[in-house]
Amino acid sequence: MIITQSRDWERIEADLDEIGASRVFIMGCGQCATVASTGGEKEVLEAKAKLEASGRTVTGWTIGEVTCHSGGTGLDTRKRSGDIEAAEAVLVLACGAGVQTVADAIAKPVFPGLESVFLGNVVRHGVFEERCQMCGECVLDKTAGICPVTTCPKGLLNGPCGGMWDGKCEVVVDRECTHVLIQRRLVEQGRHAQEVLSPKDYSKKLKPGSVNLREKKGGSR
Amino acid sequence: MSRLRDALERGEFVVTGEIAPPLGTDLAAMRQSIETIGPYCHAINITDNQGASLHLSSLAASRIALEMGYEPIFQQTCRDRNRLALQSDLLAAWTLGLENVLIVTGDDPRSGDHPQAKGVFDLDSTQLLEVASAMNAGTDMLGRPLKGSTDFFMGAAMFPEAEPWDIQLLRAERKVEAGARFFQTQAIFDLAKLERTVAVMRPLGVKVIAGVIVLRSARAVDFINNRLAGLMVPDDIVARIKGASDVAIEAVALATEQVRAIRDIADGVHIMTLGLDSAVPQILGANQEA
Structure with missing residues (x-):
């Protein structure tokens, strides 16, 4: 929502x-x-x-x-x-x-x-967290269902950055580092370490966004 | 050819220093710093809006260091520029004679003097290393041939003391795959952690230049522990520095001991003086007498 x-x-x-x-x-x-x-x-x-x-x-x-x-x-x-x-x-x-x-x-x-x-997740009543940027190019398949674009304050696809300390984020210091969480969950699920992700394609998210299901079957962006 | 590259490849123990360009156009203090530490360094890092705070550009300041007869390490962060600007500045750096580049993510704008700024981070440091590698091979990041390529000696940052180690190590290995030929580390206090880093990096043919920070005042120690990302001064060192009758003298003594120890472990030392540039010869010189 x-x-x-x-x-x-x-x-x-x-x-x-x-x-x-x-x-x-x-x-x-x-x-x-x-x-x-x-x-x-x-x-x-x-x-x-x-x-x-x-x-x-x-x-x-x-x-x-x-x-x-x-x-x-x-x-x-x-x-x-x-x-x-x-x-x-x-x-x-x-x-x-x-x-x-x-x-x-x-x-x-x-x-x-x-x-x-x-765009927020309702964690519980009155508690909302941002988990998705609607970037138009989902990487959650590679990142164990944790979005680095959104939940890493720098939006780094490949991390952690140099500020990570004891698994914590440098920017929001009481947060777990997103990149540590991703690697840990991949290991827990028996998957390979995250591959190096390529730079994002911002042409997937040009303003203003528009979808018209009537114009073209399946919609267009 | 880069003197830094040449020395590292010959197996010489290298010394690098660090200069922050001014907030403004008066270059006198920066030139003074370069003249003070330059003669003792194989190369000098020229920081890029250090601490996410406004400074004159690393590109211009690196060129000035070069014109003064010293070898700069042009620093490029991913924070302030998108992929067009980053590539453009890399091309500019090469044409200006800057052969060494240190590619880092950059501190978040929230921690700097312009907290309202948009952090760009269009590329991350691994991706930017890949881009610079492509330029060395003669193409831009889209694979299009460049009219004249680069031949950068590329470095990256590494954090041997930050846990979890397995994730640090994976990250460092990825940077090597992306083209990093040397690492400059955050300040080292735990030599065992430096040793484990070097043990992994040597077989990959990557050089490790270990960071030493001159804890010149109690305030500096507090700043590092409270404000600086990716570094903590351990309690015993805090007690030693803060308990000293003359903090600056004790800080130089500590740095001197650290440099001496690092000579037996790493490929070089990177000295961060926190402004106490005059201590550099002593930190290195005392070592030479030993």
Whole structure:
């Protein structure tokens, strides 16, 4: 899921002040931002209270079912078109994909209420870790299911670097070195030591990414 | 031909030193350091944004050392440049007469003076060694022929004291396969660990230049143990240095003893003075009298 964190509230206030918005509509997201406790009903109501405390009027709020989904968000915003029409700005408590989907769906100025930080594993409730960069060229087959691109702070394919000490990472010192973990798991599974991996092909991950299953069977990147 | 390469291949015990280029354009202090340690060194490492902190480039400073009559070891980290820039700088280095290159990963920007910087790490040190090897063979990393190749004498970093050893060893062997002909090690305190390193590397035909660091002050010891990656000063040495009536004198005495011992084990010594450049002749000279 997409991990979001709350955004510096003063920046949100400054964004609204910049266009002189005193009436605001708030939209959360029922998916990732709800699980991340950043854009569910509780957080939307907290944002409402803060906006009201700073003298603004909240014309209404809703939690998009899947805010990054254009069809669903189009429907959600049409259902609340009166409240949105009454507002001068919309604050979206969702990831950047969600914010842009809302911005495409309505004509009003839309502002981000969260920071989008990473694609995260839910380790347990409220604990998220980044394990995948979506690099488009998976190496997990060679690395015992542990991603060095993501979990080595330097993203080295071949390691460890010179800062490893007693199996620990030099950058995040309480972490086990990813490259030690990879080699250990390969040995435990009776596999060969990791071969030298070639430089990554960043042309596999050119911005902006696009997949269209309708255009070409199996999709294209 | 590289004097360092020549000496190592003849089996001579080599001495290398280390210079950090300035933060700025005033070269006086750097020239002074080079003049101080240069006469005692086969070659001098010129660091590349050492400690992930801004300095004048190793490329320019290496050329200056060469023009001063000393042999530089151009250092290249993978932190600040992508594969285009790395290859371009390797070609530049060769045309500037820089024959020795030390290829290292580089500290993470988070540990330096620009923690907001993007760490590039487009290639890692093993991959960059492979690229430099390809250039020596006359091609770029895509296999396209170069108009004029390089003939670098390539080194890599090694960490004999960092455990787990089996993983360190595998990593070092991979660097050798990628083209490293010599290793410069992190500072050594445990000579048994240096011995096991040399024992493995000698049969591979790879030279080991052992690191010695001059623990010139209590603050330096704390800095190494708290801030410097890949190195820890053992407790008995900490006690010896911190308990000394004159820390600098004790640090030089310790370094002198270490150099003496390393002569019997490794192929050379790499002296990191932490600014106490004037101690280099003493560290080596006292040894010659012994």
